[in-house]
Amino acid sequence: MNPTIRDVAKRANVSVATVSRILNNLTGYSDKTKQKVLQTIEEMGYQPNAIARSLNNKRTQTIGVLFPLVSSEFSSEILYGIENYAHDNNYSVLVCNTEIDGTRTLKYLQLLREKQIDGVIFASETLKDEYYSALQSAQIPVVLVASQSERPDVPYVKVDDKQAAYDATRYLIERGHRDIAMISGTKGDPIAGTTRFEGYLLALHDHGIEYDDELVRYGDFLYESGCEAMKSLLQIKRPLTAVFAASDEMAIGAITEASRHGMRVPDDISIIGYDNLRLSSMLIPALTTVHQPLNEMGRIAAEKLITMVETGEAVPSSIVPHAIMERQTVKNVI
Amino acid sequence: MNPTIRDVAKRANVSVATVSRILNNLTGYSDKTKQKVLQTIEEMGYQPNAIARSLNNKRTQTIGVLFPLVSSEFSSEILYGIENYAHDNNYSVLVCNTEIDGTRTLKYLQLLREKQIDGVIFASETLKDEYYSALQSAQIPVVLVASQSERPDVPYVKVDDKQAAYDATRYLIERGHRDIAMISGTKGDPIAGTTRFEGYLLALHDHGIEYDDELVRYGDFLYESGCEAMKSLLQIKRPLTAVFAASDEMAIGAITEASRHGMRVPDDISIIGYDNLRLSSMLIPALTTVHQPLNEMGRIAAEKLITMVETGEAVPSSIVPHAIMERQTVKNVI
DNA sequence: CTGAAAGCGCTTACAG
DNA sequence: CTGAAAGCGCTTACAG
CATH class of the missing domain: 3.40.50.2300 (Response regulator)
Incomplete structure (x- = not known):
């Protein structure tokens, strides 16, 4: 069995409260106990259980991303941008492949809710009313990428x-x-x-x-x-x-x-x-x-979502710049 | 606030134990109470909290997938196969983009452990000793896809x-x-x-x-x-x-x-x-x-992993068939 | 600076 | 068939 916070508390002769405080960088312990606790943690190879933590915090540090087809280059570039930003900000990403089929989307939304996901990104799918109300009732923030919505509480990021x-x-x-x-x-x-x-x-x-x-x-x-x-x-x-x-x-x-x-x-x-x-x-x-800029769009979407999760405030939408890539398939006929 | 199991128990005039039994399709309740409970669940729009459940079960129904570059077609095809099989078997998948950089892999492994992931798939990355021992000490099963290892407890699926x-x-x-x-x-x-x-x-x-x-x-x-x-x-x-x-x-x-x-x-x-x-x-x-067959390889990898998670038994590796796609860039010079 | 205790939302023996 | 209670591994007032 992996050691728990109780095990390290016992071994370090302190309470679990103290260990928890040290783990979370709160105040309320002497430097000496801190050293001792850190050392026992090291010795025992203790790693906190994020599930237990989430149960208290009501935060899972996890976001869900819904794609109609993860295997397309389109989706995977966006995913890359999302994953990167999320990772840098201490969030994990759960991928959901919804296919064309809407039933699966709704099932996924329910699953994500059960898993207490902190927020959801919809990629290149329209936010149907039923999706919106499912998210709404569960109070899960959502942002759209490569898609759009008129709802003021649903920011999006896309090209014009x-x-x-x-x-x-x-x-x-x-x-x-x-x-x-x-x-x-x-x-x-x-x-x-x-x-x-x-x-x-x-x-x-x-x-x-x-x-x-x-x-x-x-x-x-x-x-x-x-x-x-x-x-x-x-x-x-x-x-x-x-x-x-x-x-x-x-x-x-x-x-x-x-x-x-x-x-x-x-x-x-x-x-x-x-x-x-x-x-x-x-x-x-x-x-x-x-x-x-799919990558960038993914990054921005993740940024918006995490801001919403952490501040609870509304976030504006973004239109990102597109560009014509001049190459060799257009001839000047003037 | 979303209702909890206690709320529905109270409203249905039963104990939380009974609600839990019904939710999990166990035995030990009359058909009448079942109806009543199911109805209150419906009325209240109750959805179980998977985090709380995981804390008991020591199972998160989530697997982690490590890719060197999620945005490549290679990775995303494999991911597609994995996600599909996982979803059909009631697992979610957490994607981790490791880049070329090994430090990030180790950090991810630790994160996945903290999140109490049930298993890990390594895609097209070699399983270094330090990765293996991290996984080993956390008792997390692992399978390799488009990669290989000599370790008997680490099955792989790849082409020859x-x-x-x-x-x-x-x-x-x-x-x-x-x-x-x-x-x-x-x-x-x-x-x-x-x-x-x-x-x-x-x-x-x-x-x-x-x-x-x-x-x-x-x-x-x-x-x-x-x-x-x-x-x-x-x-x-x-x-x-x-x-x-x-x-x-x-x-x-x-x-x-x-x-x-x-x-x-x-x-x-x-x-x-x-x-x-x-x-x-x-x-x-x-x-x-x-x-x-990247898709298929992903599917098989997920299948192996979930089998390991659920049975605790070792699983054999697979070599999947490749094929020459005859098209137009090779000339017969005989 | 530190600890005992309640609580997060479930599951699961145990007792009846 | 049903419920009271302990426990999963943490966090967080509260009291000292």
Whole structure:
């Protein structure tokens, strides 16, 4: 058996209260007893039991993170940022893979509550009413990352997706493109779907380019759907010089499909993506795309959450800067 | 305040013992009291406190997973497999990003112990003596994934790296290549470095090809190092028709570098990688590589660990099958 | 500066 | 079938 605080108290001839005080750096003991206790702790190899401590403190120093798909590069970059900040601030992180399926999310929320988690980060998932009220009733603070909510007590950290999409589209326009297709993300997705499409729309509009819905296709952010979308786009008769894809995977799918049709990127068609995956810069040609600082977003989300946990105060949301990564898949056609 | 077991006991006019029995599906109560208690639980929205339970049970239903770099696709695929199996078996997973740095690992081990974690999975890290003895003294079971150990009480799950490297090299040889370079992983890495190099060596030997150390370069598994290695290989005067890289990133680096030198893959040079990253199949040309079932490996590791936790018995190691993913970067030169 | 004791929210013999 | 009580390993007023 591992020794308990009682064991060290006994061995050091003091009370458990004293040991506890020393362990927690409180006041109320002489330097001499401190030395003695520290030494016995060392001798016995004593390690405090965080579970027992949590039962008193009502704090577990643990946060939960919900991802729709932990294995994606997107999620894992965010997780990295979260874990790092959390660790530096003495918190642990419990990962929860929710899949697409909402039932699992609710089950997880209940589990996290039972485990007395101090707070929750929702990654790239919308905060449904039922999730919110579950969290609310358990008084668990929550922050959103790569997602958004109107609730004043739920801060979020994300890029301005509409603006980013606007910038990507404008980037094409400024290089002389006017026949620009979009491979949009999942229809109805409020964050990465609709918003990016709106940015595309607005950019066209602001530059006097008429919108043509024949130039828009919807995918699900994954490679296959990018191929499909491009295949379909390549069948229309209207001219087409550039494509804005709402994810790098779809952009890569589009490139693949274009090359299957004997078209060269960027000579015959320009393509810009969205995500800046690690491998996107390694492609030949390297993919021009929109970068969002996922790591940093994770860090900020963790920071917000821990602040909420520790101060109990509301925390503001953050919009973090995106950037266009200029690489080799967009041609200047002016 | 959330209601406690006492609150529901009081409201239902029974003892906390009875409520506890019902909660835990033990025997010893009438169907009538069960109904009443269940109803009050429902009414009050009671949820048990897992921390309090853990303090009694000496079980937290939580496992810790240590990764050198959570944000890599490698780690996140394994994590996905672990999390899934754990969740299905009522365990949660705490992620720990250890970086390259060993001090952090030891700190984490201590933290996990304090948090009374039930078991630990080490991912692609060697189990140093100091880690082992820390775990040992705390009586925490451990399993290794994508790593290996000689200790009988530490099961592992991995691919046969030497054989996989052998197969990759043989794959090239069977297609007529005899001037085969290798871009090896980190020198001295006992799992992904040395072992894969040995597989390469043995394959050459078994097919009567003389080993030439001028054809071997060492990288660190990352893209940049693959570029470097290839650049250096392209300077030697000896003929060279194929390259086996110990990671997909290095393989992609090699392809990039080759194309910078005006060489076409696979026409001028064949390349085979190792990892089967998600994006490797999306490249043009798609990368021929060695696949290891990371997801499955994670699942098996979690299964082993939970078995150890719950039965206290030793569990055997597993070697899982790898596979050559035949794609487009290797040319038949016979 | 120090200790006895109550309490955190559960589980589990033990007794009836 | 049911309950009173001890105990899990800590923290924290309270009293001295």
